[in-house]
Amino acid sequence: MNEQSVWECDDLRREIFSYLRTEPQFSCVDCKKVLVWDKNVEPHLKIPYLYGRDNGYYCIKCWGKYIPMSRHPCIIS
Numbered sequence: 230m231n232e233q234s235v236w237e238c239d240d241l242r243r244e245i246f247s248y249l250r251t252e253p254q255f256s257c258v259d260c261k262k263v264l265v266w267d268k269n270v271e272p273h274l275k276i277p278y279l280y281g282r283d284n285g286y287y288c289i290k291c292w293g294k295y296i297p298m299s300r301h302p303c304i305i306s
């Protein structure tokens with residue numbers, strides 16, 4: 230069966246798509262950006278406790294919003 234005939238067959242196409250993921254494994258608690266979809270998509274952090282917020286996975290950008298020091302460049306004097 231060539232590739233085109235596979236995709237023309239509705240039953241077969243439905244069967245193939247039934248194995249594919251429809252939800253991300255992990256998405257950012259805050260902005261809902263997909264972090265892990267079978268493999269890493271976006272750099273992220275798992276944060277067990279963040280100033281009273283729920284456990285969860287955060288993208289670097291959202292994580293930075295909650296860590297005041299992360300917005301400042303590293304200063305070495």
Ligand SMILES: [Zn+2]
Pocket residue numbers: 257258259260261262287288289290291292
């Ligand atoms: Zn985010």
